[in-house]
Amino acid sequence: QVQLVESGTGLVQAGGSLRLSCATSARTFRTYAMGWFRQAPGKDREFVAAISWNGITIYYGDSVKGRFTISRDNAKNTVYLQMNSLKPEDTATYYCAAAAAAQLIAEKGATYVDHWGNGTLVTVSS
Secondary structure, three states, rough: OEEEEEEEEEEEEOOOOEEEEOOOOOOHHHOEEEEEEEEEEOOOOOOEEEEOOOOOOOEOOOOOOOEEEEEEEEOOOOEEEOOOOOOOOHOEEEEEEEEEOHHHHHOHHHEEEEEEEEEEEEEEEE
């Protein structure tokens, strides 16, 4: 079982930055592609970003391109999401995800996620 634990929850003003982290103790971390999804109240879960197991291939959702950066440190079993130029519409619960392939969750969505974190709330005030 892969347990994913997110951290970095916070309230920031529009235009600000925040970094989310997702850590696991699973020794299989480096075999998974990792990603981030988000879900705002009353909306479907939305793909945010994904990164391949070796960090070479990266995908972003259209709404965050140019503002968010996903990265991973396999030595620390951790994936990060650096969020810059935050907007009120970025307010959501952000979920860490582990999957077989980054392209799979980028193109096919949440259905292809193998493991989820519990989520961390990000609130952006205007």
